[in-house]
Amino acid sequence: MHEVGLARSIFAMVAERAGGRPVSCVRLSLGPLACVEPSALAFSWQVLTEGTALDGAALQFLDGEGDSLVVREFEFAETV
Amino acid sequence: MCESCGCGDPDSTVTLTDLGSGARTVLRAPHAHSHPHGQDIGQLDHAPHRHGPGGEVIRLDEPVLAANARIAARNRGWFEGRGVLALNLVSSPGSGKTTLLERTIASLAGEIEICVIEGDQMTDRDGERIRAAGARTVQINTGAGCHLEADMVASAVETLDPASGSILMIENVGNLVCPAMFDLGERMKVAVISTPEGDDKPLKYPHMFRAAGLVLINKTDLAPYLDFDEGACRRNLAEVNPAAEMLSLSARTGAGMDAWLDRLRAMLASVSGTSGSARA
Numbered sequence: 001m002h003e004v005g006l007a008r009s010i011f012a013m014v015a016e017r018a019g020g021r022p023v024s025c026v027r028l029s030l031g032p033l034a035c036v037e038p039s040a041l042a043f044s045w046q047v048l049t050e051g052t053a054l055d056g057a058a059l060q061f062l063d064g065e066g067d068s069l070v071v072r073e074f075e076f077a078e079t080v
Numbered sequence: 081m082c083e084s085c086g087c088g089d090p091d092s093t094v095t096l097t098d099l100g101s102g103a104r105t106v107l108r109a110p111h112a113h114s115h116p117h118g119q120d121i122g123q124l125d126h127a128p129h130r131h132g133p134g135g136e137v138i139r140l141d142e143p144v145l146a147a148n149a150r151i152a153a154r155n156r157g158w159f160e161g162r163g164v165l166a167l168n169l170v171s172s173p174g175s176g177k178t179t180l181l182e183r184t185i186a187s188l189a190g191e192i193e194i195c196v197i198e199g200d201q202m203t204d205r206d207g208e209r210i211r212a213a214g215a216r217t218v219q220i221n222t223g224a225g226c227h228l229e230a231d232m233v234a235s236a237v238e239t240l241d242p243a244s245g246s247i248l249m250i251e252n253v254g255n256l257v258c259p260a261m262f263d264l265g266e267r268m269k270v271a272v273i274s275t276p277e278g279d280d281k282p283l284k285y286p287h288m289f290r291a292a293g294l295v296l297i298n299k300t301d302l303a304p305y306l307d308f309d310e311g312a313c314r315r316n317l318a319e320v321n322p323a324a325e326m327l328s329l330s331a332r333t334g335a336g337m338d339a340w341l342d343r344l345r346a347m348l349a350s351v352s353g354t355s356g357s358a359r360a
Contacts, residue, residue, distance in 0.1 A: 005225075035260055070143050
């Protein structure tokens with residue numbers, strides 16, 4: 001269940017830059033050989049973000065290359 | 081970094097025990113992090129960003145395992161500079177990694193120095209076995225964690241300070257899933273399959289066997305009592321990783337050990353620039 005640890009890493013990376021502002025979604029790219037189960041990662045993410053500044057932020061998966069798992073971008077909830 | 085550090089989990093403390101001195105160091109403790117979990121507003125200016133149709137979008141393009149990869153690269157450079165052969169031993173629990181190490185240490189005693197990093201969730205039972213076999217050993221207990229990470233290896237290497245021309249064996253936590261993802265800075269991952277596990281292991285855990293450069297079939301002495309087909313195992317490995325080498329042996333009886341020891345000597349010679357003999 002390393003997805004829990006990965007979710008924590010993603011949380012730290014996004015929370016550091018979001019600075020407490022609400023986030024609507026986080027986009028990851030995931031390669032076919034990344035050894036990561038998207039549903040397990042999404043579940044871990046949901047449990048981990050509950051009641052935090054990132055509560056409600058959805059994880060979106062984009063196609064990546066090889067064994068890569070990259071945080072591409074995140075989007076704030078409010079419209080600019 | 082937060083990789084499986086188990087911030088909120090009980091039993092999440094990661095410890096390092098030097099079995100020579102008995103000194104125990106806490107590498108990670110719950111709620112005592114050296115890594116940041118979040119910072120105040122004011123960091124946003126550093127990140128390139130653009131405005132999308134929805135909310136503001138912040139571009140990161142940062143690999144999730146970037147922090148581990150950086151430390152692993154530093155470990156790898158250290159091993160190369162020092163002329164140390166570092167191998168990451170991976171397998172499911174009970175495949176015989178520790179027994180293999182015991183016999184390897186005994187067989188190369190007086191010829192090649194071997195240091196060992198032992199990874200287990202709990203206890204220093206394996207570390208004690210390795211120390212009794214005659215190798216300097218550091219035991220890392222990962223608590224709730226299911227694999228070793230590069231920073232744990234960096235801490236262990238500081239304690240062990242392996243000599244030039246020696247071999248550092250990193251016995252990972254018994255687990256064929258998670259350790260495949262985490263680069264420790266090793267020269268090669270060596271995967272162990274034991275005959276009772278079945279010859280289809282490479283097909284069932286392809287990520288790990290794709291990451292391994294060498295696969296050892298252990299417990300060949302039990303093969304007559306099992307349905308294990310070595311030819312099928314080799315074909316299954318070739319299917320997921322055609323480049324991987326495979327050797328079969330019994331760490332218990334010693335059968336087949338010579339080919340493994342010769343492989344170790346050859347790999348050590350290639351990293352240390354010697355014929356494999358220990359240099360002080």
